[in-house]
Amino acid sequence: MDLRPLDYGFWAAGTILELLCVIWIWRRGLHRQLPWFATYLGLVLTADLAAWWLWHQVGYTDPKTFYIHWVFEALLLVARALVIAELCRDTLAAYAGIWKLSRLLLLAAATALVSFALGTAWGAREAWPAFIYSAQHGLEMATAGILLLLLAVCRYYRVPVRPVTLWVAFGLGFYAGVQTALLAALQIWGNASIPTFSLIRSASYLMALGTWLTAAIRARAEQVSGPVLLPVGLYEQTAPQVNEQLQKLNARLLEILRG
C-alpha cells in the first residue's frame, strides 16, 4: 500500500506539531499541571515515529507492524481516558462539594457511554473490521459526551476554567466529534471514501494539535491558589431557602397562568 505525498505531508506536519507541543508543554511546566496530557502527547509522538519506522523498515504487511500498531492503539486509548479524567480533576477538584457530586455524574455517564459503545461493538463481533469501527465510533462519542458534560457542569456552576485546560478539552472533543461523524459517514459511502475521510481526519487532528500548541504557547506558569470555601453549614441553610423562593416564583407563574 503506497502513501500519497499528501499523506506524507500530514504525517510530517502532525509529527512536527506533536514535537512542538511536547517541547512547549515542558517549557511552560504544564507537565506538572497536566501530567497525563503530556504523557499522552509523548505517546502519540512515539507511536507516529514507530509507525514511520515500521512502515519503511519492517513493512506494512508484517505481523510485527500489526501487533505494535494495536498495542499503541490500546495504550493511546487508555492514555486518552486518563487525560479526560485528569481534565475533570484539574477543573473541579478544588471545589470539594460539586466535585463529589459531578464525579458521580461523570462516572455514571462514562460507564453508560462506554458500555453502550462496547455493547454495540459486541453485536458486530462476527466481522473484525465492523467490530473495530463500531467500538471506535462508540468510544469517540463517549469522549465527546463526557467532555461536553464536564464543560456543562463548569458552565452551570460558573467554575472558572484555565484557558489551557479549556483548549485541551476542546481539542479532544473536536477531534472526537469529527471522528464520530466520519465513522458514521463511512458506513454510507463505504471503503471507497476512506482516502478522503482519512484526509479530513488528519486535517481535524492537525487542528486539534494546533489548538493545543497555541494553548501551550500562551499558557503562563502560574501558581493558582484554590478557592476559599465557605464554612460548613452555610449551604445547608441557604439551599433549602433558595429552593423555597424558587417554588414561590413558580407558584406566581402558575397563578398568572390560571388567571
Add this chain to the structure above:
Amino acid sequence: MSEVLLYSLLAATLLALLAGLLRALVTSKDTEDIPLERLLPRHSQYFPALRPSLQAADAEFLRSQLPRDEFVRWRAERRRILRKFLAGLEEDCRHLTQMARTVSRLSPQVSRRYEFQLLWLQISFRLLYVLAWLRVSLDAATVRSVSELADRVGRLAAQVEAVMVALEPRARLRVDSPFNG
C-alpha cells in the same frame, strides 16, 4: 441509513454544543462579584398589586362598559405591564439561581437532593415562564389550553418534589434570613 443519519446529526450537535459551551466559558462574566442585595428576589413582592388585573371578570366587565378602542388600549397596557412583571420574575429566578450555584460551588459539601431540586425548579420555571408569556401575549381563546398545560406542569413538579423527598428524607433547616420577608 436512518441510524447513520442519526449518528451524523448527533455528531453535529455535539460539535455545536462543544463550540457553544467553549464560547460561553471563554466569555463568561458571571463569576464577577455582584452585591448580595442585588441577588435577592425583588419583583415577586409586587404580585398582590397585580393580581386583580389577571381576573377574567374585570376584562369582561370593562369590555361591556368601554368603547372598543379604549378597551383595546387598556388590554395592550395590561399586557405590557404583565410582560414587564414576568421579565422581573425571570430576573429574580436568574439571580436566585446564580446565588445558589455560587454557594454550591464554594461549599465543601453539597446535597444531591437540593441540587437536583434546584435544577428541576429551574427547568419548571422556564417551562412555566414560556407558558405564562404565551398566556399574557395570546388571545383569550387559547388561554384555556395553556392553563391546562400549566396545571400539568404544576402536577408534575409536585410529583418530582415528592419523589425527591422520598429519596432523601432529611430534615430541612429553617433559619431566619433575608429571604423570608
